[in-house]
Amino acid sequence: AQSVTQLGSHVSVSEGALVLLRCNYSSSVPPYLFWYVQYPNQGLQLLLKYTTGATLVKGINGFEAEFKKSETSFHLTKPSAHMSDAAEYFCAVSPPGANSKLTFGKGITLSVRP
Amino acid sequence: NAGVTQTPKFRVLKTGQSMTLLCAQDMNHEYMYWYRQDPGMGLRLIHYSVGEGTTAKGEVPDGYNVSRLKKQNFLLGLESAAPSQTSVYFCASSLWRSTDTQYFGPGTRLTVL
Numbered sequence: 001a002q003s004v005t006q007l008g009s010h011v012s013v014s015e016g017a018l019v020l021l022r023c024n025y026s027s028s029v030p031p032y033l034f035w036y037v038q039y040p041n042q043g044l045q046l047l048l049k050y051t052t053g054a055t056l057v058k059g060i061n062g063f064e065a066e067f068k069k070s071e072t073s074f075h076l077t078k079p080s081a082h083m084s085d086a087a088e089y090f091c092a093v094s095p096p097g098a099n100s101k102l103t104f105g106k107g108i109t110l111s112v113r114p
Numbered sequence: 115n116a117g118v119t120q121t122p123k124f125r126v127l128k129t130g131q132s133m134t135l136l137c138a139q140d141m142n143h144e145y146m147y148w149y150r151q152d153p154g155m156g157l158r159l160i161h162y163s164v165g166e167g168t169t170a171k172g173e174v175p176d177g178y179n180v181s182r183l184k185k186q187n188f189l190l191g192l193e194s195a196a197p198s199q200t201s202v203y204f205c206a207s208s209l210w211r212s213t214d215t216q217y218f219g220p221g222t223r224l225t226v227l
Contacts, residue, residue, distance in 0.1 A: 009154065032213045043118070043204055043218030044157070051213070090156060094213050099164065101172065101212050104156040 002027040002093045004105035012111040019078040021108050023065075023091030026072065033074040034092040034102065035065055044090065050074065051096070061085070086112045116140050118219035120205050126225045127195045135190040135222050137205030145208045146188040147172075147216065148180060150201040157204065162212075163188055195226045 003026045013019055025031060032051050036044040048059025055067040061084075065076045074091060091105040121136045137146065144165050149157040159172030161180040169180045177199060179191045188207075192199060203222045208214040 036216075041220075043206075043220050044216075045218065046215045049213075049215070096213065097211075099212065101159055101162070102216070104158075106154055106156040 002031060002095060002103050004091050004093050004103055006091055006105035006108050008108060009106070010109045010111065012113060013081045014113045015083055016080050019063075019076070019081045019085065019110065021076040021089050021091075021110065023074045023076065023105060024072055025074060025091075025093045027093055027095060029095050030069070032094045032096055032100075033065075033067060034094070035059065035063070035074075035076050036090045036092060036104075038088045038090065038107075040087070047076070047089075081110075081112045083112050083114065086110055118205055118207055118217050120203075120219040120222050122222060123220065124223050126227065127192075128227050129196060131195050132191070132193050133195065133224075134192075135203055135205075135224075137188045137190070137207075137219060138186055139188075139205075139207040139217070140186060141207060141209075141217065142185070143207035143209050143217070144185075145210070145212060145214070146182065147206045147208075147212075148178070148188065148190045149204045149206065150174065151204060151221075152201050160190065160203075195224075197226045200224060200226045 005024045034049045035047040050067045092102045094100045147162040148160040163182040166185040205219040206216040
């Protein structure tokens with residue numbers, strides 16, 4: 001079984017500051033890892049995902065995440081926050097395999113201060 | 115290309131009433147899912163389908179039923195609504211497998227009084 005831990009429920013940064021959203025996972029096999037974003041009153045959309053290969057993954061809107069097996073982490077970063085980044089961010093994990101299901105974390109709300 | 119659409123957007127039910135949520139996708143995806151989102155709990159999978167005519171239970175299936183008679187539609191039914199089913203419900207679809215990008219609908223906000 002797999003699980004995801006997103007510590008804290010809310011992160012606040014100033015516009016232009018570094019964004020760091022933490023995600024740790026537990027999985028018995030090398031997992032697939034995902035970050036989804038939910039803007040207010042919308043459904044989720046994929047930011048980026050790691051399956052195999054390069055451990056540094058680049059996504060949309062300037063976000064990236066690095067898979068660190070030794071730390072069982074997949075933290076999401078963006079060098080410079082923009083007001084439009086304010087949203088809820090979900091980390092998700094899945095074992096590889098056609099019928100594997102995603103397990104979502106509880107989500108972190110990102111606020112961006114002017 | 116509408117993507118994933120959900121009907122209705124909002125609904126208020128009384129305890130014991132029934133209703134059906136409709137999800138439609140126009141991307142010819144094989145896999146479809148129903149999730150519920152509750153504050154502080156992330157998304158939890160209710161039921162899913164790996165193709166037309168198939169359904170399977172997810173993490174929290176009790177109190178819900180689903181059907182996928184047509185590839186593009188996935189229906190979620192509540193036979194006897196309970197206040198614990200007050201939630202935001204999201205439908206999603208993916209092309210061939212759960213680990214393909216999942217595309218989400220805008221959600222249905224359901225309140226059970």
